[in-house]
Amino acid sequence: MIDLRPYISTTNGKAFAVLGLGRSGLTAACALAQSGADVWAWDDNADGRAKAAEAGLKVVDLGNCDWTAVQSLVMSPGIPLTHPVPHPVALAAQATGVEVICEVELLYRACPDATFVGITGTNGKSTTTSLIAHILAQAGRPVAVGGNLGTPALELPMLESDGVYVLEMSSYQLDLLSQLRFDIALLLNFSPDHLDRHGDMAGYIKAKLHIFDRQEKDDAAIIGMDDPDSRQVFDQINSLGNCKAIPISGNTRLAEGVFAAQGQLIDDRFASEEQILDLQSVERLPGDHNHQNAAAAFACCRRLNLTNDAIVAGMKSFPGLAHRQQLVAQQGNIRYINDSKATNADAAARAISSYENIYWIAGGRAKDGGISSLKPLFSRIRKAYLIGECAEDFARQIGKDLPYTQCQTLDRAIAQAAKDAQHDNCDNAVVLLSPACASWDQYRSFEVRGDHFRECVQKLTQSNNLEQPSTASGREAS
Incomplete structure (x- = not known):
């Protein structure tokens, strides 16, 4: 943990208020306290306040405090500073001339x-x-x-x-x-x-x-x-x-x-x-x-x-990053690519542009604009496998421009895509998870979604089980 004592020694002895006690906020509060600062920790969530108390931090309601006694407000970046509505604590700090900063x-x-x-x-x-x-x-x-x-x-x-x-x-x-x-x-x-x-x-x-x-x-x-x-x-x-x-x-x-x-x-x-x-x-x-x-x-x-x-x-020698066009397995001429980090259409376009003969797994909780911007890239895709809450909407957006199957869940999509890729026997085939969507309808994060993709692919390739999976009902385009 960073030693903040050299910096703390240059301040005027006022308190440091910390708003938002997730990992980075709690780390900031603890680093300040261990460096001798007077720390006022607060989170709008009771669980966050409980963690601060367990860490030995002073819990102070920043919605009702004396801002003239505060040096700086260290605020979690996830808390609105301006839009859509500034957090009242940030407004109170700024009104008193207290700087609002993050741990960086x-x-x-x-x-x-x-x-x-x-x-x-x-x-x-x-x-x-x-x-x-x-x-x-x-x-x-x-x-x-x-x-x-x-x-x-x-x-x-x-x-x-x-x-x-x-x-x-x-x-x-x-x-x-x-x-x-x-x-x-x-x-x-x-x-x-x-x-x-x-x-x-x-x-x-x-x-x-x-x-x-x-x-x-x-x-x-x-x-x-x-x-x-x-x-x-x-x-x-x-x-x-x-x-x-x-x-x-x-x-x-x-x-x-x-x-x-x-x-x-x-x-x-x-x-x-x-x-x-x-x-x-x-x-x-x-x-x-x-x-x-x-x-x-x-x-x-x-x-x-x-x-x-x-x-x-x-x-x-760069090993690449998990969930960003990550090669998780190869079986014969079929590569399995985990690009779960592609949570919008622009990010998915980057992956789709990198390959040919793509068996594309897409869907989740859609962002504004959906996937209509990806139509110029559909020629790279042999078939789409739609999952999550936006599957029907994506099917409407695809229309007759691309063959697709509504699979609803990731495991079904992987099994169907693998079977189709093996049947087609194309050179350099890619089963690509690049969802163009957030994961929150079925997974708590894109990392969890990507890990599930990797686990399913490993089971599939190790067992070589490419039998026809059951899929949810939904129309197919030919």
């Missing part, structure tokens, strides 16, 4: 000499974050990875001036920073997401742009160029000239940037194209979207003074 801000204040790399965007954050951290670790650099990915910021190890914090940053977290300056800030892409928390697309983009706040001349802004909103952001940051802006792309040649073209990773930062790596040989980074992730990681690691050879070695 405390990490920065405790370890100001370390290098901070921040990664944000709608899709690809976790892969890019993990890839950068893996490359650095393989090269022998002291590195810690966390933030919105896995480990809460204050559970990371203390790093000195030679260390690098690689932090995935959500739009919610970026709204809760006040001093943190990223030495390298990466913005990958935009597509509509979390609009209920930001009001509209403009509010969402505004929140993401906080990743570039306070950057200086020697810092770098690495920005994707594969969607219109990101290109506008690049032009904006580049024209300001506060830092070095580096464009990256997964499919388009760029002047003075890093990009992939025909699957080749190319460095043109100094207006002289240098071929770095054949990305088609890197099995864990398939598709244009992963090629953009690779371009972002390369640009970042070069800014951190790693050699080309070290970066290439790290990319080739």
Whole structure:
């Protein structure tokens, strides 16, 4: 746990209020308390308050407290700061002039000499974050990875001036920073997401742009160029000239940037194209979207003074991430890919674009827009297997454009898809779970859904049991 005593010693002795006592909030409260701060812990849920009391924390109703005695409000990013309705505690803190921050801000204040790399965007954050951290670790650099990915910021190890914090940053977290300056800030892409928390697309983009706040001349802004909103952001940051802006792309040649073209990773930062790596040989980074992730990681690691050879070695040894186009099994010419993290159509499009002869498992709790945007990719799909509460709606959206079966449950969908793929005997067939939906109708998280996919596939391939499964009633398109 991060030692906050050096930072606490610089404050005026006032209390730190902590609102939201999930894992990151409880960690923040405990780290502050262990470092000698007066901590007022609160959660709107009684279970959260009980956990705080069990941890020996002082439980204080932040809806009825003296804000003049508070130094900072450390708020869980999951609690609304602005939209749809600001939490009353946040409003009370701000009305008294108390800063509202998240635990990542405390990490920065405790370890100001370390290098901070921040990664944000709608899709690809976790892969890019993990890839950068893996490359650095393989090269022998002291590195810690966390933030919105896995480990809460204050559970990371203390790093000195030679260390690098690689932090995935959500739009919610970026709204809760006040001093943190990223030495390298990466913005990958935009597509509509979390609009209920930001009001509209403009509010969402505004929140993401906080990743570039306070950057200086020697810092770098690495920005994707594969969607219109990101290109506008690049032009904006580049024209300001506060830092070095580096464009990256997964499919388009760029002047003075890093990009992939025909699957080749190319460095043109100094207006002289240098071929770095054949990305088609890197099995864990398939598709244009992963090629953009690779371009972002390369640009970042070069800014951190790693050699080309070290970066290439790290990319080739990257194990990939669970639930993100994860190869979980192969039986003959059939690969089984777990892309449960694809909880919207844009994310599913990235996976579908990476393969041919797809037996596509989709469905769950649908996001706005459904899957109509995926129709241009239907030629890659041999058949769809629809699950979850949106199965009938997805069937209507597909219409006669694609053969489909309503399977309702994941195990039935896997068994049917495997049987069909074996029967068709196509080259490079892929049974792909890329749901384009949230998991909450049948699973508590996309991770649980992905784990169930892996378990079902393992049982199926080990037993080689590809008999016809029973499926729920539903019309089929031919």
